[in-house]
Amino acid sequence: MNAVAVQQSLDRQVLILAPTGKDGTLIEGALKAAGVSGRRCASIDEVLDGIEDEAGAAVIAEEALNASGLAKVMASLSVQPPWSDFPILLLARSGAASDTVARTLQALANVQVIERPTQVGELASAARIALRGRQRQYQIRDSLEALAERETQLRESDRRKDEFLAMLAHELRNPLQPIGTAADVLRTHGESRDAVGYAADVIDRQVRHLSRLLEDLLDVSRITTGKIVLRREPVEICALARRVADGARAWFETRAHKLEVDIDCEEAWVDGDPARLYQILSNLLHNAAKYTPEKGEIRFKIRVDAMSAHVTVEDNGVGIDAEVLPHIFELFTQADRSLDRSAGGLGIGLRIVQKLAELHGGQVAAESDGLGKGSTFTMSLPTIPAPHRAASPSVAAPEAGAPLRILVVDDNLDAAMTLAMVLELNGHKVDTAHDGLEAIQRAREFGPDVVVLDIGLPGASGYDVARAIRAEPALAGVRLVAVTGYGREEDRRRCEDAGFDLHLVKPLEPSVLLESLVG
Template identity: 45%
Template sequence: MSVHDSGTVRGKLILMAVSTTIVALLSAALVMLLFDLRAFQRYWIDDLVAQGDIMARVNVPALAFNDDKTARQNLAVLQVRPQILAAAIYNGAGKRFASYAAARDEQFPRQPQHAGWQIDGGEIVVARDIVENGERVGSVWLRARYGLMDRLLGYAAMLGAVMLGALLIAGLVASRLQAAITRPLEAMTEVARQVMQQRDFTLRVPGKERGEIGVLVEAFNDMLAEIGRRSHALQESNATLEREMQVRQRAEQALIAGDRRKDEFLATLAHELRNPLAPIRTGLDILRLRSGDAQATQRATDIMERQLRQMVRLVDDLLDVSRINTGKFAIKTGRVELKAVVNDALEVVRPTVDLHGHELVIDLPDRPVFLHGDATRLAQILSNLLNNAAKYTNRGGRVSLKATVEERTLVLVVADTGIGIAADMLDSVFAMFVQVDSTLERSNAGLGVGLSLARKLVELHGGAIEAHSAGLGHGSQFVARLPIVVEPELPAKPTPAAFISAETYRILLADDNVDFVNSIGALLTAMGHSVVITHTGPDALAAAKRFCPDYAFLDIGLPQMSGYDLARGIRDLPSGAMTTMIAVTGWGQEKDRQLAFEAGFDHHMVKPVRFEQIEEILGNRSLIKKLRT
């Protein structure tokens, strides 16, 4: 190829093919060379390390009995490996115990080297520790020939020959194919020049080519035809962009509204969480200043417990809504009697109703009504509706719950004489974080999640809920419809009194919250149980080895060792299979429960923990033991 040809499409095509081939071959050769050298190095290192480990194991008895003769015989086996130039064994004191050298003038290190390997010029040096029963009793030192340059030169010669042959073949093929490629390209270049000068998009490249070049020519001609249509399409695209801008502006406005609602929710959340803290702090001051006054102590305890329940309720509602929205919420269905559900709901709601001085009216059917659902969640629906009615009703108002049966549907109506709901709010009152009255004067209006959670729970039970109101100042009604079970309930078998156990247990408590774990431990000790209290993971594991507990209440966030690792450690103990382990943690998501069960826990409890929950777990064990015997 001449210098003149190198400026043409033909010359550039050949030059490109040859240059690309050179670059590809050089890159491939470099990668293969580096890979081969690395594999070669890894092979030698692994081989010598394995040889050193073998020497370390077979010479343990020689070091133990101070038998240097046997050690030298063991090293003499290395004669079959001509690449190994020298080897030595050092005792625990650092003195050379035995050695082997392929040459007589071999030099050995005076002191044993640290375990590992290093490449020094054309040689590899490997040092391995000799360990017996977990204790280092000596070391092995090996030095071998590393033929890297020989390997490199041989491989480079082979790759050079391959590259030279490939370049010759690439140049020959490129020179023969360039004519079939350059002619259509030159024709396309000429047509493109004319189109640019004349702005005539009716011009086409003549001829019918085959293969990819033919496809390219046809594509070029189609492109010229398409350009005319694109002008019209561009105008339509501009109109579409204008419409999308309008949609985007509406979306931005929705985001601004959502952001404002989020800010309002966060402010309300901070307010609702701070509200219970003030009486709790006051109760603590009463307990500190008037610890001898039994009435004051009881009053302070009641206040603190009531406010704590309020905080727990807020957190539980938020977690339930989050689980439902992420699809991780599931209900445990079963046969449930309506009156039992109402009683559970009233137990939660009555303190709020009494606090506001409301009249509470309950109207239930005379005959038993059975539902197919989750008793806890059904009670939560009613308690949320009744709490909402109590909060939005001025002091001394009236709150009512009426239940009627329509064919196979239970109709629950919660009504109040409160502030009512504006007509424009009836459709959005069940949305997250929406509150009918968010003014500062009504400071106990909640977070705006109660009604949203109630609707989601009703829908999970196959029902529906709706809100009614005659307007502001005229009260409101919430009507929930749930499917019922018509068939009569089978009588339950009473639990024999013999199953009630008064046994005492060995109980291990592990928590870094000293006040919490000490108070629980004191209550359990007062009941007659044997209790061991620890505050770190390692201390708890050591106590479990000595104590062999029947129960272990373990915090997850323990210092020095997590509760998950602690649970696995207890399960590995000889007595671990007989220990009932309970995870006590502030993390209550479904994934946290799954992690606890995978670690070996039998139960998962979310803080704050009531002592009644601990008593229930202890009672369940008693029943299980009776049934097994």
């Protein structure tokens, strides 16, 4: 019998204390005949032990409850939790004004006196009522415990939320300082190529960092609301891993890390979203670089067996405390896990990794021997047969076209003007507009080849502008590119329905936009 079954049988059991074994046997037999489980006790101490074991009720003959015994019962029941009121059925002599009965009724709250000679039906009925009452008490206990546990969870969640908001403010402020300083350098030392180059590199790095924070926050929101949509296709994971490793080397160079790449496979295919798989591997490598002190060592390897591809990232960094390890994939655990408080981060990247891996039918696990002893993260994904690839005719790469006429529409003047500047420096002719109605009029007058269009505009939304342009016969061949802060899957669908050719999410690297202009 398992522990739960044992507990259930105990809380439905009636303890029996009678002055003689014969009386106890008779009472036990009478209860059993009525379908009630009884257990004879030899002493008041055994009854108290049964109460501790969470029995359901007790039948006690008054002869067995002397002053000493009553004192023990009172002492035991006086420390019951608030939800508990243990029921006692006291068998008393008929017609006698017993001092024991009087003392018991005065000392204990939940006592029912049953006079002898006792009818079996009366005793059994009283026992069943007592057991039902005790069952309700246990239900109240369980509810109170569940509420207390929930309150503890809410308090912990609230604490971690407050820590997260403080960390978020810290992480958002950090990039703003070097960006502001770099802008000052450009204002005061714009004639120096070295100063301009350095300032541009600083701004670029910090904007990339802010973009990563923003995307992580949006991904957590999408995961929480179940709005992550995978664009599945056969993905060759070994080649993807090599691209991730090549793209990650810059992070490792900034901290003088040594990255060892051990991809022991020629070809292995998985069914997944290549962008999301790239994100998973990139996050794991970024996590290792972040939590490994300078000049550390990180190993990135892939092993493939008959059923799965296993990607492992090992580092000799700060490690994970044994108490934190079981919670490492929960949200906002960053602040507790690292010896290196300068590592930063919002504590959400590993949660994203875990959930994305699960959406791909895989799993991710973390190992560490403790603080200061490094960490190992392993993601496993089911493999699929290699897809059949039909030969396709070679297509010549498109040649760079003539300068384009581009209309940039954004209600943020700085965003519009800086993007226009980049496009003009690349040889294009550019005009700008800053609200929806102006954008429609400028498109008619300017006759652009491409409209780079924000969505959240005053006057008329980007969707309205796109529909208006598509309705103009003279603008039928215009390429519409949405550059917006709205990046959800439903936003992409709305852009497509409105007539956009491409949906790009802010903050946008100019090189991405320039490449898209000829698409």
